[in-house]
Amino acid sequence: MIMELTYRRAVARDLPVLHEIAMTTFENTYGRFNTAENMRLYFSQAMSEGEFARQLKDEHQPYWLIYAANRLVGYCKLDLVNTLVDDPQDDQCELERLYFLPEAQHRGFGTMAFQHICGWAVRHGYRSLWLVAYPKNKPALAFYRKMGFEQVGTTVFPLGHDMQQGIVHRLILSSDKKND
Numbered sequence: 708m709i710m711e712l713t714y715r716r717a718v719a720r721d722l723p724v725l726h727e728i729a730m731t732t733f734e735n736t737y738g739r740f741n742t743a744e745n746m747r748l749y750f751s752q753a754m755s756e757g758e759f760a761r762q763l764k765d766e767h768q769p770y771w772l773i774y775a776a777n778r779l780v781g782y783c784k785l786d787l788v789n790t791l792v793d794d795p796q797d798d799q800c801e802l803e804r805l806y807f808l809p810e811a812q813h814r815g816f817g818t819m820a821f822q823h824i825c826g827w828a829v830r831h832g833y834r835s836l837w838l839v840a841y842p843k844n845k846p847a848l849a850f851y852r853k854m855g856f857e858q859v860g861t862t863v864f865p866l867g868h869d870m871q872q873g874i875v876h877r878l879i880l881s882s883d884k885k886n887d
């Protein structure tokens with residue numbers, strides 16, 4: 708049986724739960740590739756509770772909590788101002804985060820959530836979706852390849868003291884995703 712997902716736009720009162728799942732999934736995904744010190748620095752800067760609180764108030768940085776059978780299994784975030792290109796256009800947005808808890812991965816949820824995100828983006832007038840992926844995150848690279856992204860360049864992703872290389876991906880959105 709295919710389980711349906713539900714998506715809820717996160718609001719200020721979701722801060723504790725959003726922050727917790729963000730920290731858990733980030734640690735689970737990248738902890739093994741990075742020093743404890745760089746992870747600690749990243750958590751205290753880019754992923755501090757204060758930073759999440761600030762972003763939750765920003766209409767250009769929508770977060771969604773993702774539930775399966777009423778259980779929180781993941782979250783995603785768009786940045787509606789694409790910072791990955793020198794000359795950003797209004798119809799580009801960035802998929803900044805898409806993370807599922809370990810027990811919810813590779814069960815088709817990522818594909819469903821991705822279709823939901825594309826549908827939202829198309830309905831709101833976006834024509835391309837951009838993102839950065841970490842070269843050592845092989846499951847994510849396979850996932851984005853399967854979703855149709857092309858690799859179009861690289862960028863620097865600072866994680867603590869480590870200036871890491873990120874692979875920039877782009878997907879042209881087609882209007883037939885409108886009804887997803």
Ligand SMILES: CC(C)(COP(=O)(O)OP(=O)(O)OC[C@H]1O[C@@H](n2cnc3c(N)ncnc32)[C@H](O)[C@@H]1OP(=O)(O)O)[C@@H](O)C(=O)NCCC(=O)NCCS
Nearest residue numbers: 736805806807812813814815816817818846847849850853
């Ligand atoms: C990456 C992620 C969002 C994909 O979502 P998912 O629900 O696991 O993916 P799906 O089950 O929909 O799988 C779709 C495809 O993704 C790829 N994929 C997903 N998990 C994979 C894994 N563990 N190993 C290799 N490929 C994988 C496969 O190509 C898969 O197709 P297949 O089932 O025919 O093999 C999810 O695994 C996740 O949250 N990972 C940890 C956080 C993360 O890396 N986020 C992305 C940051 S850039």
